[in-house]
Amino acid sequence: MKEKKHTNSTERLYKFFIYLVLALLAISIIVPVVWVFLASVKQNKEFYGNPWTLPESFYWQNFVDAWNTAKMGEYMLNSVFVTALALVILLVVALPAAYALSRFKFRSSKFLNAAFMAGLFINVNYIVVPIFLMLRDGDTWLKKVMGEGFLLNNLVVLAIVYAATALPFTIYLLSGYFATLAHDYEEAAYIDGASYSTTMWKIIFPMAKPSIITVILFNFLSFWNEYIISMTLMSSAKGPKTLPVGLLNLMQAQQSAAQYGIMYAGLVIVMVPTLILYICVQSKLTQGMTVGGLKG
């Protein structure tokens, strides 16, 4: 009897300790994020005192300035455009490729599958310099031929690069799903006289909806948040910029100008779309973990 009581109290201590550690970790994540939200409505003079005071009033001017003067509004539109276009290109290109590579056997199918698998190991950070040089050389050539180069500082090209570099992961993920489907679906469709492409678009792709949503979610986050490629290919001062690059410039400018409020407003503007998406689909995202586990 006595011993049981003893194990009960250690049990309680253990539980308490677990909750304490979990709560500390949760706080270390929530507090800084909430702090940034509060800081984004503070006036500049409030940044010179205690950082833990609540904002005196809701100073919306920060957002107006970030949106207009710091051009975050324009960058937001650019980011929406690039992300959407890149997702469309990616799906249109990757879905048929993944289907054909995983469901059909032909002469080079083994080789192509291996090539795309190898592509999983090529990270864009290694190849961003050659991509930049290739597009720059293309521009020089275009200038000679047409008098104008349009490959660098071009949102459409950026979207294409995003889509292309996301291909190996996306094809890998979709192929994994297509490979699990029974071949009966296609056979039944063929007997009914459906062509290859009708079967693919009308029968197979609708079934792959959950996988397609996972693909969209993961790639939305990576396109929206990406900044190295964007910074490299959109280096012209006057050219269009995406949100993270605009924010980076704002953060660097802030160091000399000390306009903290505008910087935190910019942070909020970049953060909010991903947070809203996350709240809407968090169960999907964390379920998709097992397939997305390789992405790091």
Place this chain on the structure above:
Amino acid sequence: MKSARGRNRFLVACIAPAVILFFIFMILPTLNVFRMSLFEKGAYSPNETFVGLKNFKMLVSDTNFIRSMQNTILLIVVVTIVTFAFALIFAGILSREKIKGQNFFRIVFYIPNILSIVVISGIFSAIYKPENGMLNSIIGLFHKMEEPILWKGESLVMVSIIIAMVWQAIGYYMVMYMASMASVPESLYESASLDGAGRLTQFFQITIPLIWTNIRTTLTFFIISTINMAFLFVKAMTSGGPNGASEVALSYMYGQKDAGLYGYSMAIGVVIFLFSFALSAIVNKVTDREPLEF
């Protein structure tokens, strides 16, 4: 039966766009990394001259490069160990114990992973700010400071980056391990506790061995991705400063490109490429165990 011609045409139409994009924007640049590392090519000289291994010979005696590699290795070792230790322990607790608000914790821990690295570096610049920063003001409560701690100063900058990287990665891996730990059958734990095995024994003798294959794959990918994440963090948080104290291999490569030394920059790229391949091969070999079935 359908005609072979139609089948081939369909397959080509499906695969060609992907292959073309993949070739132009991934294969070609990768080959170019290796080719250009053997050439001297500058921003202002349009011609490239073949110099053989000269770029690599220069690398060996470049102290800045050696420091950037040391920093990269430091980050790989520390960030990997800390992240995996915490992620596995937390996942073990959350998947085994009945925790109230388990869903809440899972949702919160995953948040850093959805934020842009630029946003995270902005958040951490507010945390690390010497005057009126969050961290210094909390430390100031317990311990009066004469001088503010310079978290991004030369001596502490790597620690600061490590904290930020762990903060970002921990939730993602925790949620993933929770998913794979959930597949371990409950009966194993029941019979283990009948045999008198405690929590720790259960964790190390049942949980870890049974999800070992998963740990192993993610470990390899994590190590490779740390090389990249280190670059993203350093570029946004410190740009390699102060005085190159936080330079990592890829950020040094990028800096050489900005300096217009394309050939030299690509030689660095080749070294990191080979380094990451060798590293993942070693990790794969070292972590090789007989897979357990359940």
